[in-house]
Amino acid sequence: xxxxxxxxxxxxxxxxxxxxxxxxxxxxxxxxxxxxxxxxxxxxxxxxxxxxxxxxxxxxxxxxxxxxxxxxxxxxxxxxxxxxxxxxxxxxxxxxxxxxxxx
Amino acid sequence: xxxxxxxxxxxxxxxxxxxxxxxxxxxxxxxxxxxxxxxxxxxxxxxxxxxxxxxxxxxxxxxxxxxxxxxxxxxxxxxxxxxxxxxxxxxxxxxxxxxxxxxxxxxxxxxxxxxxxxxxxxxxxxxxxxxxxxxxxxxxxxxxxxxxxxxxxxxxxxxxxxxxxxxxxxxxxxxxxxxxxxxxxxxxxxxxxxxxxxxxxxxxxxxxxxxxxxxxxxxxxxxxxxxxxx
Numbered sequence: 001x002x003x004x005x006x007x008x009x010x011x012x013x014x015x016x017x018x019x020x021x022x023x024x025x026x027x028x029x030x031x032x033x034x035x036x037x038x039x040x041x042x043x044x045x046x047x048x049x050x051x052x053x054x055x056x057x058x059x060x061x062x063x064x065x066x067x068x069x070x071x072x073x074x075x076x077x078x079x080x081x082x083x084x085x086x087x088x089x090x091x092x093x094x095x096x097x098x099x100x101x102x103x
Numbered sequence: 104x105x106x107x108x109x110x111x112x113x114x115x116x117x118x119x120x121x122x123x124x125x126x127x128x129x130x131x132x133x134x135x136x137x138x139x140x141x142x143x144x145x146x147x148x149x150x151x152x153x154x155x156x157x158x159x160x161x162x163x164x165x166x167x168x169x170x171x172x173x174x175x176x177x178x179x180x181x182x183x184x185x186x187x188x189x190x191x192x193x194x195x196x197x198x199x200x201x202x203x204x205x206x207x208x209x210x211x212x213x214x215x216x217x218x219x220x221x222x223x224x225x226x227x228x229x230x231x232x233x234x235x236x237x238x239x240x241x242x243x244x245x246x247x248x249x250x251x252x253x254x255x256x257x258x259x260x261x262x263x264x265x266x267x268x269x270x271x272x273x274x275x276x277x278x279x280x281x282x283x284x285x286x287x288x289x290x291x292x293x294x295x296x297x298x299x300x301x302x303x304x305x306x307x308x309x310x311x312x313x314x315x316x317x318x319x320x321x322x323x324x325x326x327x328x329x330x331x332x333x
Contacts, residue, residue, distance in 0.1 A: 002147075003168060003173075003174050003177075004141070004142075004143050004144075004147050004165075004168055005147060005150075006174050007164055007168060007174045007177045007178055007181075008147060008150050008151050008154065008155065008164075009154075010174070010178045011151075011155050011160065011164055011177070011178050011181045011182065012150075012151075012154035012155050014178065014181075014182045014185075015155050015156075015157060015160065015181070015182065015185045015188065016210070016211070018182070018185050018186060018188040018189045018192075019185075019188045019189075019191070019192055019210045019211070019213035020192065020206075020207060020210035020213075021189055021192055022189060022190075022191070022192020022193035022194070022195065022196045022210075023192050023195065023196040023199045023206045023207075023209065023210050024203075024206060024207065024210070025196075036190045037324075038320055038321070038324070039186040039187045039189065039190055040187055040190065041288065041289060041292055041320045041323075041324070042183055042184065042186055042187070042317055042320055043159060043184055043187065043279075043280075043283065044280065044283045044289035044290075044292040044293045044296065044319075044320075045292045045293065045295070045296030045299075045316045045317050045318075045319040045320055046159070046163065046180065046183060046184050046296065046313060046314075046316055046317060047159060047184075047276055047279050047280040047283070047293070048280055048292075048293035048294070048296040048297035048300070048316065048319075049296050049297055049299070049300030049312065049313045049315075049316035050162065050163055050166060050276040050313060051273055051276045051277050051280060051297065052297040052298075052300050052301045053166075053170070053300055053301070053304060053312060053313060054166055054272050054273040054276055055273040056301065057170075057301075057304050059170070059171065059309070060304060060305050060309075061304075061305065062301060062304060062305065066267065066270065067269065067270045067273055070267060070270035070273070070274065071270070071273050071274065071277060074273070074274035074277050074278070075277060078277065078278060078281045084126070084129045084130065084275075084278055085129045087274055087277075087278055088129060088133060088271045088274050088275065088278075090274075091267065091270045091271055091273070091274035092266060092267035092268055092270055092271050092274075093267060094267065094270065095264075095267030095269070095270035096265060096266050096267035097267075099264065099265070099267065
């Protein structure tokens, strides 16, 4: 079984556990508000970490390449409330242009 | 009996569900592309979208795998992002069907969008309708677009870097993060989380810096003045 398949199955099982726990336990056990709040805030940290690592790293090294201007372009487009398709295409086009010019 | 055609409330809920379904399609496409880049078979990509069925967790897990991270790191990153599904389940539980098996099945559709449509109205019967509409609409859209992304974009050669397609992944993560940045607490958490991850990349195996960024949450919450946190 490939690493991807194992990841998929374990993540699917764990995720379903998280999704079904509320309805299956019929809300008998309340999640403490502090835990609920922390859970709602986790994605902010994790997504930021993903943005940073997918932009500025290659393996274990921090690098700056065409992905950085592409990310800046995406940020500008998001700030301008562009639809997601435009944001993604804009990022790709920026990276492609930078690579074409810088060689 | 009220049908979608005769009930304006149901029509509104259906409208919300459909626009959310359309909104997730580009994300699904990007996920399919990410999977191809990480060397995953299109059926594995589809498997993620059908069985895990949460965008941010899927992106995280495959991103970790693609950068050489372990299964443990990939699973942990995905599960951490999905902890909020626990809270969703508790919100929706009161309006779920009574039978155990039906509740178990209904839980499969528990995601941001089904929760969002379900809680956008007050009447319990309509909440259930909204949850179903949101969940099913996104399910179809998400899986079709994942398959399209995984199958239509070639992963080999310089095609991906020449067209800058690899830059769409950071852009997708940023787009997922963006709505949260209007909240100052989440802005601080994002800034610190990103900094933690970047600092740890040279020091730890792939994927672990991402999980470590979760430390930003207690760091920010516990250093805020008492009474300021909401």
